[in-house]
Amino acid sequence: MAGPKTYERGALLLDATYVCTPPHVRIARDDIAHTMLRQGLAERVDDAKLLVSELVTNVVRHCRSLTVRVVARSTPDTLILSVSDDSPALPARHPSSPDDERGRGLFLLDLLTDEWGVGTTDHEAKTVWCCLSLAAGATPLSSTPESAL
Template identity: 35%
Template structure:
């Protein structure tokens, strides 16, 4: 797992403008990697002023968990990890979540409940659609795709 967190303009002085905070990490494309990504998201939100039990922290952790699980289940390519990127933009009132994997999209991800109401899977993107302000996906160069979601947070006062 690797990553960086950026804040401010790098000069060490208060500019009065809040810069987005960012964390990027890479995880093994395994169920354990998905769990670690979810935990990292909770820790980041806590560092950024949103306690683990807060609505925004729980929502971001859930969305990360769903997107990471999808990357592991549907985007796994042997020998390739998945990447998580979190960006807190307080000025916009959003946390942007990006999960990138190495598998090319055969078709756009769909947010529909499982065709089998008693099924144990198939609701992840439906939850993301409900919880996120907006979400989508884009191809990634040289290979793969990035699925992203934006979760609203209370704006700084």
């Protein structure tokens, strides 16, 4: 028997389902921030807020899902975030210029996370997940040199 999926490990911190509308992006972002602060995980709260915001926004903009589910789990050294929807459409990279306001979601996943991926189900649904290191020395976006962006 296979072990649990990468995004299903760790202690459950948040499991919330939102209506798939633009105002719920902010609510999801605020929920992850409050959850992390209550758990004493302030060191990566800005990165988690940005990632949840990007992933939920992608669902709102690109998927025909009625709801979006955000789950946060933690291990002693990792925060695991997952965002699920009812669309079979997988995330795709799109070329963007420095002036574009969109098209950087997957770039941010590459930049800020230790690993990320997409899980799918037989019911034409998907989960985009990512892992953020909570270890001392992790470099949050707010302290990343501008030249690295």
